[in-house]
Amino acid sequence: MTDDELAQYIDDILEELRENAGKEVSREELEKELRRFLEYGVPPDHAKQTLVKKYTTERPRPSAERILIVDLKPNEPSVHVLARIVSINPREITVKGEKRTIYYGILGDESGTVSFTAWKDFEVNKGDVFEITNAYTKEWQGVVKLNFGDRTRLTKTDDARIPEVNAEPRSFKIKDLRGGLSTVELTARILEIQEREVEASGQKKTVYSGLLGDETGKAQFTAWHDFGLKEDMVIKVTGGYVKAWKGIPQFSFDEKATVETVDATLIPKDGVKTQHISLSELVDRNGALDIEVEGTVIEIRPGSGVVSRCPQCNRVLQNGKCMTHGEVEGVPDVRLKLTLDDGTGSIGTILSRPLAEKLLGKSLPDLQGQSETLITTMGKTLFGHRLLVSGNALSDDYGITLIAHDATLHDFDITKEAEHITEELEELR
Numbered sequence: 001m002t003d004d005e006l007a008q009y010i011d012d013i014l015e016e017l018r019e020n021a022g023k024e025v026s027r028e029e030l031e032k033e034l035r036r037f038l039e040y041g042v043p044p045d046h047a048k049q050t051l052v053k054k055y056t057t058e059r060p061r062p063s064a065e066r067i068l069i070v071d072l073k074p075n076e077p078s079v080h081v082l083a084r085i086v087s088i089n090p091r092e093i094t095v096k097g098e099k100r101t102i103y104y105g106i107l108g109d110e111s112g113t114v115s116f117t118a119w120k121d122f123e124v125n126k127g128d129v130f131e132i133t134n135a136y137t138k139e140w141q142g143v144v145k146l147n148f149g150d151r152t153r154l155t156k157t158d159d160a161r162i163p164e165v166n167a168e169p170r171s172f173k174i175k176d177l178r179g180g181l182s183t184v185e186l187t188a189r190i191l192e193i194q195e196r197e198v199e200a201s202g203q204k205k206t207v208y209s210g211l212l213g214d215e216t217g218k219a220q221f222t223a224w225h226d227f228g229l230k231e232d233m234v235i236k237v238t239g240g241y242v243k244a245w246k247g248i249p250q251f252s253f254d255e256k257a258t259v260e261t262v263d264a265t266l267i268p269k270d271g272v273k274t275q276h277i278s279l280s281e282l283v284d285r286n287g288a289l290d291i292e293v294e295g296t297v298i299e300i301r302p303g304s305g306v307v308s309r310c311p312q313c314n315r316v317l318q319n320g321k322c323m324t325h326g327e328v329e330g331v332p333d334v335r336l337k338l339t340l341d342d343g344t345g346s347i348g349t350i351l352s353r354p355l356a357e358k359l360l361g362k363s364l365p366d367l368q369g370q371s372e373t374l375i376t377t378m379g380k381t382l383f384g385h386r387l388l389v390s391g392n393a394l395s396d397d398y399g400i401t402l403i404a405h406d407a408t409l410h411d412f413d414i415t416k417e418a419e420h421i422t423e424e425l426e427e428l429r
């Protein structure tokens, strides 16, 4: 729509408001609201009507005006949406010893989709479009959900008012999971699973969490419902969502998701491996679980070498003192903090005692008390050398840090390479 056309619509709205003794509203405000509707594909005539209605009718509650799903905020006591029922599923629950049926589903409008829970049967069908008033919102796991209670009214309306909603779950591989994704479909093998009790909104709940894997990587998961999951099952989850902790994606699903077990040979056990990725990919992903990278040590960061730790809290002592526990008898330790670069990106890595001893070729007692030679040793052994490191990578304000589970020096083997070239030359003769 051109600016002229937009101006014409605004003139029309203002005129209708004058005729209908509507409320005072500035041109700028109308333009802002109109643009918003248009942005989401609302037909201009419909947007115009909505705005005329909004500024003409008495508004008993601020929520009486229609709100786009994308604008829903948690804990609103009364909201009005116009939406299509994308899915609806009944579920039996027991409240105070009494069985009752509630309904879960997904609603959509031009702006997006939202999960809803109906606490009674509103007799709605998939595909129907409703004006929904006096619904309320809650937040669950950082996501807004819509609830229909006793006061909520659903009025069936013309289907054409809402375009077809595309809320089909999208299929992902583990390496592509990112925080914020929803309606995710994922097929993966359960590598580890534990049951634990958590407290959610003041109630004890059993959740099932662990590790999932496919041919592209591994991720942590949490199931907020007992789906009877077991180690070594290969499952297809439809309707999961992803949150990220320090860049590491966490796949979650609750009772609204569909979980089916599929043929376990689809993802064989030995098909789930530690993935070797470039540093630029790791930087793009902003964190990952159980990956392997390779890079040249371009910096041995301060804090590397032999340190003294507090026997009570494990913190590194500064001048023989712990920040919390004061002067204590330190426990010696050795660690390495390195910067790796592979030409595509750079990250930090932290290596604990066993790995530091392995790379330096000396045990902690050998390294103690020779701080000067240690700096030389670290420089000679590591600086400019290639390192293969695996572990979990987290992101924070300082960038990405790989907490190493394993590390090996991986220098270009000049003798082997020379032999290889000779062989190739022989073949050419």
Ligand SMILES: [Zn+2]
Pocket: 310, 311, 312, 313, 314, 315, 322, 323, 324, 325, 326
């Ligand atoms: Zn301490």
